[in-house]
Amino acid sequence: MINSLQKILKKNTEILALFILILISAISTTYFNYNKDRIIKNYVESFNNIYFKKTLNHFIDNLEPRFNKVTHNISAGETFDTILKRYNVNKNEIKTIKETLSKKVNLNKLNTSQKIKFVLDQSNNKIKEFTFQISKTEKINLKKKLYIKKIKFYKAFTNQLLIGKFL
Secondary structure (H helix, E strand, C coil): CHHHHHHHHHHCHHHHHHHHHHHHHHHHHHHHHHHHHHHHHHHHHHHCCHHHHHHHHHHHHCCCCCEEEEEEECCCCCCHHHHHHHCCCCHHHHHHHHHHHCCCCCCCCCCCCCEEEEEEECCCCEEEEEEEECCCCCEEEEEEECCCCEEEEEECCCCCEEEECCC
């Protein structure tokens, strides 16, 4: 009987190997699907956890944007420094912007009809973009390129590009 079984196995080795391969793949697929379902169930239970939801909502509700867009209408008695200090702009940043703008505009003569717009990076209190309205038709736009560390100037009514220094 053992000899006959050995003869059958020798004749059908490929079939036996195929059967073992199918059996191993069925077992491993079943095990994989079981683990996948278990992991998905754990994720669902974690997300449905009431403490996790409350903590996540608390963090999301208290997030502040990194960049703050400010539009300031100049009122009587305000100076350029007091306006920017009100928004906690870095002192070196104020000095650089004043030096750059004073080449084109007299900052001691601010009109109440003028607007100042800027984008403030709240992580370091530095200005990313700055727009100074000279008149209704003229504006000076300053944009900081972080990788070059310079401020570029654009006149709104022309395509003229003037380069100023930045610390």
